[in-house]
Amino acid sequence: MQILVVDDDPLAGEMIAAVLEEEGHQPVLASSAIEGMEKLNEEEAIGLVISDMNMPLVNGIDFFRELREQGNQLPFILLTGDDPQKASEQEAGLDACIMKDFSLDESLPGVLNQVLGNSSRSS
Amino acid sequence: MALDISKFILRFVDEAREHLQQLSEGIAILENGQADAEQINVLFRAAHTLKGSSRMLKLTAITETAHALEDLLSALRDGQLPLESFSRFSLLYQGLDTLTSLVEQLAEHRDPAQLPDKDADLCEALTLAAQGQELPTAPPQEAATASRLPEISEQPQQTSSPDASLKASESVRIKLSSLDELIKLMGEVVSSHSQMRALVGDSRQLLRQASDADAAFTGQLDLFNRRLREGVQVQESLMQELHDKAMQLRMLPLATIFDSAGRLVREMARSLGKEVECRVLGSEIELDRQMIDQLADPVIHLLRNALDHGLETVEERLKAGKPAQGKVSLSAWQDGSWVVIEVCDDGRGISLEAVSEKALRKELMTSEQLEALNEQEIIDLIFLPGFSTSQMITEMSGRGVGMDVVKSSVVDQLQGTLNVRSRPGEGSCFTLKLPLSLALMRVLLVEVAGQPLGFTAQYVSELVKVEASRLLEVADRKAIILRNEFVPVVYLSDLIDLPVGSRSRQSSQLLLLVTQVRNEKLALVVDELLDERDLVIKQLPEHLRRQPLISGMVTRGHNELVSLLHVPQLLERSRRSRRETSRLADAEQAAKHLLVVDDSLNTREIEKDVLEAYGYRVTLAENGQEGLEKARQENFDAVLTDVEMPIMDGFTLTARLRQEEAYKNCPIIIITSREKESDRRRGIEVGADAYIVKGSFDQGSLVETLKVLLD
Incomplete structure (x- = not known):
């Protein structure tokens, strides 16, 4: 599956991409929400969005809300360097919200499968 | 995983x-109070990104430190801490320095497991500061420093390996050796081009000789000649440009040294228990890479010196009515084809007494020699080999090297100059002046006794043509007056023992190459100026490096090698020969002690030589104020003074001396370049006994005047 990865820190973006590739997915990288939006318009095959929370101009939650407003219903996983609990409380519509840390290579695949399972069941 | x-x-x-x-x-x-919300946000983002990516790599110490720093920055950004009243910059810097040290350790070991644990005190201090509080028990700086110090002393790598990180998208990494080969090749091409220039001259010569051949042929030759010249000129400018561009490839910004300097200064200040604000300016200025490498040590040494010897402790500063926090600045700017680097502090300044006393104790000077020196000359003693003002060898500055090492690396290796200014109680300023690149320098080529010789431009102050009759005879030597200053004149051929050229001695016009090292000048008589241009300097071969008189070689057209003379060495030679000749006085006048006041070093020295040659004892002063002070300390038999001087001029000095009981009737002679009658009258009005105009200076009349006045 093609997965959009949005992170303003290119290093973090590539590490997330590495985890996704390990799982057999094809990551599409964007360094901002705006670039992410462009990528979504270009690549119709993208089936999921993973975005960093804290980014300049448009943050992860605003990006999520913008997508939903535009009618985009792709599953959305928010990564954050701060407390994930707080972000979930801020936006209940998020499919998942996880801490961006060194255990990402274990936590992310699990959450990914869970989210994909949920969305296939609901659709 | x-x-x-x-x-x-x-x-x-x-x-x-x-x-x-x-x-x-x-x-x-x-810290300068110029940041707006957006700039603080940029800071916050930098800390935040560091936190995020380090966490993904399990670099816990970096994550936690960046997190704590982020807390404080976000409190500032969101206005929870008012920016106007914020003053915990040292804490911010400490956070920054800790992160830098951690990142550099990671760069070395490349193993997250080898990173030390976070500095808990520092993190707590940062977090508390974000809430507007301080660490309750110990002051946060000290607590944090104590726990960090051992780790720093084990890791001194951060100062010695400045690394320019290249941005991947805009730059390519090239092996330095390949670049050097390219530059070397470029130098060869530039050198060989000068042969082409010589060929143009040859071809013109041919044309002249062929003038009696038939007109059609000379016409063609003339055309060929002109095209050749144009071609060579075009090629020259292209080559110059190509060479400049190639040289630029080797340039690195001073940031490679300067960026680590701020941190170094703060770390040193902390371990010395001093408070300091370090300002760094001009890190964008670029220098040849080779020079950057050699510059790091001298600059670090000067900074260490400023912190260790220059800046006072907090208590001393407060006692002297200065702010507790000292200032150290490291600045650079470009001045023509030179780069000037200054290290200044607002500390105690260089103590003349301490320097004099040390020079005596180390037997670098005799007390008579010391007495003859002015303030600047005493300060300059710190550059003598074997001199170091520190009472004990401290960890900071006293690593067995002194200012002499700094100076020799600046002067000998970097072809630059090093000066120091200092005012007691106000601070010191060391000024380095360096050529932009060592490989290519402005060179003047002159001819002496049929021999071409080169001078690098940093030592040449001017080139003047004068009538031979304008030379003065003073103390068995020749001198010339250039703008109110006596400058000694020597024939370059004599100075370097070349067989005497017949031409220069006979001509009525002399060409003087006025050289200058710091404030000392020496005019060299040369036969002809051959050329002035930027040339590639070639290092001397190994077996000739110890030859002090020659600093390098350049090639001229037809592959001719020309030696570059090392001007400081020439001055040294000239000084030595002066000492030998000027000690033939009869002791008859020895009782008479004279005070000579003039702001020009050369003038003072020459007047001193003349007077000593006639047996007087001479004390020197640099300006009216210094002269007045010296005159009050000691009774002189006569005073000789210049008029135009900084701080206090000669008229004022004369008037003030006349108010002193001891100098009411003491002979005072004004020696000046002012020829106007009104000046002469003013000199007599303020009480001078004689008024001698330098332009008509004749040592005989000075000595006669003195004799008459002293009898």
């Missing part, structure tokens, strides 16, 4: 350095 993080470590180090750089610049702006 499924993900191989090792390949991300180096990427992280590269990016972290950029973020730290941003933080370092940003905090400085913040």
